[in-house]
Amino acid sequence: MSASILPGRLEALGFEAGGRRLIDGLTLAFEAGPRTVILGPNGAGKSLTLRLAHGLLAPSAGRVVWRTAGAGRRQALVFQRPVMLRRSAAANVDYALALRRVTGAERVRRRDKVLERTGLAELARRPARVLSTGEQQRLALARAWAIEPEVLFLDEPTASLDPAATRAVEAIVNAIHEAGTKIVMTTHDLGQARRLADEIVFLHRGRLVEHAAAETFFDAPASAEARAFLEGDLLW
Amino acid sequence: MDDFAGAFSAAFRLIATLDPGLAEIVGLSLRVSLVAVGLAALVGLPLGAALALLRFPGRRALTVAMNALMGMPPVVVGLIVYLLLSRAGPLGVLGLLFTPTAMIAAQFLLVVPIVAALARQVAEDLWAEYEEQLRSLGCAPGRAIPTLLWDGRFSLITAVLAGFGRASAEVGAVMIVGGNIDHVTRVMTTAIALETARGDLALALGLGVILMVLSLVINGAAFVLGETARAGAR
Amino acid sequence: MTLRIYCLAVAAILALTQPQGGQAAERYITVASTTSTEASGLFRHLLPEFTKQSGIEVRVVAVGTGQALKLARSCDADVLFVHHKPSEERFVAEGFGVARHDVMYNDFVVVGPEADPAGIRGEADVAKALTAVAAAKAPFASRGDDSGTHKKERSLWTAAAIDVAAASGTWYRETGAGMGATLNTAAAMGAYALADRGTWLAFRNKAGMAVLSEGDRRLFNPYGVILVSEAKCPYTKSAPGQAFVDWLIAPAGQQAIAAFKLGGQQLFFPNAAAGGSRSRFISPLEGATPLA
Numbered sequence: 038m039s040a041s042i043l044p045g046r047l048e049a050l051g052f053e054a055g056g057r058r059l060i061d062g063l064t065l066a067f068e069a070g071p072r073t074v075i076l077g078p079n080g081a082g083k084s085l086t087l088r089l090a091h092g093l094l095a096p097s098a099g100r101v102v103w104r105t106a107g108a109g110r111r112q113a114l115v116f117q118r119p120v121m122l123r124r125s126a127a128a129n130v131d132y133a134l135a136l137r138r139v140t141g142a143e144r145v146r147r148r149d150k151v152l153e154r155t156g157l158a159e160l161a162r163r164p165a166r167v168l169s170t171g172e173q174q175r176l177a178l179a180r181a182w183a184i185e186p187e188v189l190f191l192d193e194p195t196a197s198l199d200p201a202a203t204r205a206v207e208a209i210v211n212a213i214h215e216a217g218t219k220i221v222m223t224t225h226d227l228g229q230a231r232r233l234a235d236e237i238v239f240l241h242r243g244r245l246v247e248h249a250a251a252e253t254f255f256d257a258p259a260s261a262e263a264r265a266f267l268e269g270d271l272l273w
Numbered sequence: 274m275d276d277f278a279g280a281f282s283a284a285f286r287l288i289a290t291l292d293p294g295l296a297e298i299v300g301l302s303l304r305v306s307l308v309a310v311g312l313a314a315l316v317g318l319p320l321g322a323a324l325a326l327l328r329f330p331g332r333r334a335l336t337v338a339m340n341a342l343m344g345m346p347p348v349v350v351g352l353i354v355y356l357l358l359s360r361a362g363p364l365g366v367l368g369l370l371f372t373p374t375a376m377i378a379a380q381f382l383l384v385v386p387i388v389a390a391l392a393r394q395v396a397e398d399l400w401a402e403y404e405e406q407l408r409s410l411g412c413a414p415g416r417a418i419p420t421l422l423w424d425g426r427f428s429l430i431t432a433v434l435a436g437f438g439r440a441s442a443e444v445g446a447v448m449i450v451g452g453n454i455d456h457v458t459r460v461m462t463t464a465i466a467l468e469t470a471r472g473d474l475a476l477a478l479g480l481g482v483i484l485m486v487l488s489l490v491i492n493g494a495a496f497v498l499g500e501t502a503r504a505g506a507r
Numbered sequence: 508m509t510l511r512i513y514c515l516a517v518a519a520i521l522a523l524t525q526p527q528g529g530q531a532a533e534r535y536i537t538v539a540s541t542t543s544t545e546a547s548g549l550f551r552h553l554l555p556e557f558t559k560q561s562g563i564e565v566r567v568v569a570v571g572t573g574q575a576l577k578l579a580r581s582c583d584a585d586v587l588f589v590h591h592k593p594s595e596e597r598f599v600a601e602g603f604g605v606a607r608h609d610v611m612y613n614d615f616v617v618v619g620p621e622a623d624p625a626g627i628r629g630e631a632d633v634a635k636a637l638t639a640v641a642a643a644k645a646p647f648a649s650r651g652d653d654s655g656t657h658k659k660e661r662s663l664w665t666a667a668a669i670d671v672a673a674a675s676g677t678w679y680r681e682t683g684a685g686m687g688a689t690l691n692t693a694a695a696m697g698a699y700a701l702a703d704r705g706t707w708l709a710f711r712n713k714a715g716m717a718v719l720s721e722g723d724r725r726l727f728n729p730y731g732v733i734l735v736s737e738a739k740c741p742y743t744k745s746a747p748g749q750a751f752v753d754w755l756i757a758p759a760g761q762q763a764i765a766a767f768k769l770g771g772q773q774l775f776f777p778n779a780a781a782g783g784s785r786s787r788f789i790s791p792l793e794g795a796t797p798l799a
Binding site: 088137184 | 402403406408409410411412416420424425
């Protein structure tokens with residue numbers, strides 16, 4: 038295995054669209070290890086931050102720096118709404134592996150492993166688009182896991198799921214983390230943040246307000262915005 | 274009008290007696306159109322997907338040209354192919370004028386724009402859904418072309434059928450480049466034109482009925498096939 | 508992998524374009540001819556006999572005489588079989604054709620609605636008949652396609668001293684189509700038209716139309732056959748082409764032409780033996796229908 042892409046740094050990142058500054062002067066580091074949860078009210082720029090960090094969007098100011106080049110290929114992103122290719126569950130995983138030039142027996146081994154670990158082994162032959170939303174999200178996680186990323190971004194992965202499916206997804210996220218992958222996830226579910234986060238990045242109106250260990254953030258938030266957010270006040 | 278009644282009895286008689294002349298004409302029609310559409314699909318589908326995915330200079334112009342070419346009169350296409358394949362033309366040495374190959378070439382040119390334009394639409398819609406996911410997986414736009422064509426396969430069947438409809442129904446182009454030679458380049462549509470010229474309207478219409486039935490059978494088969502496959506692999 | 512599948516598909520489809528089994532189709536000639544010969548069914552009667560005797564397949568591209576001449580000038584035909592003698596002679600004179608041979612003749616007829624609004628029924632002088640049509644401003648459907656029949660028709664209007672160009676779009680209507688299509692149009696709008704007798708007799712959609720004027724010497728309709736010159740068109744299949752020309756003007760071909768009948772009526776009259784000149788025009792119907 039080549040040198041790690043971590044840590045990754047967002048340096049004075051800015052992003053504009055339609056003349057509006059959506060991300061403004063965001064500086065942040067992703068260190069190997071802790072599960073990072075990005076919190077913030079709607080419109081805080083959580084999803085944009087993930088996309089900028091993953092390279093799906095180009096920043097209009099500042100830059101994203103990973104420790105080694107070609108970092109994008111060693112990351113994966115799971116979207117709020119799973120995008121399923123119109124083929125079987127197994128073929129969806131195979132497709133991701135084929136793009137990473139994983140072939141033959143190794144491809145089969147990895148695919149079977151991730152389907153097994155996400156509880157989808159029985160559904161492998163099913164067309165992905167007839168699976169339930171929860172199953173689809175688990176398949177999206179399996180697909181991401183198969184390519185064994187160093188960093189896994191998750192954009193509100195349980196926003197459209199029921200509690201049972203949410204629990205399953207959280208368990209898988211933890212399993213991926215335990216296997217050595219850095220987790221960077223957004224959520225607007227405080228309970229989920231408490232359950233999963235090792236550290237919290239709190240954004241408000243495109244700016245970084247707090248970056249702290251989870252315990253510190255929840256017990257003694259430093260900023261007025263974070264306090265209001267934790268107390269359930271509406272922020273804008 | 275008794276021509277209508279005559280048409281159906283003529284069509285029925287031709288089919289019931291397994292008229293060998295008819296079988297020959299139908300066989301050639303199918304061969305020419307299926308080959309032309311098959312080749313047009315192999316060129317038009319990737320071309321359409323490329324127009325949807327790739328950003329290159331002249332892409333807009335090419336898209337507009339494709340859409341415009343969809344409405345190109347078959348006679349004009351026939352004329353262009355004729356001028357190319359004529360012994361006096363640049364490809365005259367091939368000696369392809371008045372052969373089924375020339376007809377395939379003309380129908381190919383007629384069908385490519387349709388298939389490409391419809392494929393572009395299908396690919397564009399799919400790309401809107403897939404783009405972020407595929408880019409995240411590290412899929413370059415060029416590599417995404419086969420992905421989108423495969424995932425859009427059920428919609429694309431319709432595009433290819435539209436192409437087949439245009440190919441099998443047109444008469445202007447094959448008349449010019451094929452010459453409507455008996456036993457060599459006579460297909461359904463040119464046979465209909467000939468019977469009309471001979472004033473045998475009932476027989477002409479009868480052939481038209483058979484052409485329509487053929488088209489119905491092919492479209493129906495494709496529909497059923499598509500539905501079955503779709504049910505199995507959405 | 509995707510690429511390999513793609514290449515296989517291309518190869519499979521291209522394989523289909525090749526005709527199954529390259530049969531005896533190698534020995535064939537292309538004849539550019541007129542719609543009148545094709546639509547009347549003459550070729551269906553004639554060609555199998557020639558092919559049986561010679562082993563040469565004849566592929567007929569039936570278009571208007573004007574277009575047939577153009578095809579031959581672009582070297583897209585080996586033999587020209589048309590019916591406009593002045594154009595044919597020019598074709599030979601310009602070196603495109605080896606030689607012109609008389610093959611057969613029939614005649615043109617003026618057809619029109621049974622009701623005959625211009626009153627030309629039985630008029631043996633075609634110029635007078637056309638003058639009457641023009642005077643009555645009765646609709647007249649013209650081929651308008653530079654075919655042999657169209658060229659003949661224009662020369663007849665000239666003979667009648669009538670400027671149809673001025674009347675185009677009013678009672679004089681140019682269909683720009685083949686003989687059959689023009690007859691269909693004429694039948695539908697009750698118009699007069701000039702037709703060659705072969706097409707007329709084979710035509711099935713006569714719908715209340717009849718032959719109204721015939722028998723004028725100027726309605727003579729001779730067909731000529733010409734082998735395209737190898738000097739101008741190196742691809743010309745001279746040997747089999749010449750064989751076809753020779754057969755047509757030999758007794759075997761001439762008898763085959765005479766034997767072609769439709770509804771008991773002979774459509775074309777062989778005249779190759781006459782030595783290429785028309786010493787005497789005999790109306791095909793002479794003696795059969797007394798002219799008024």
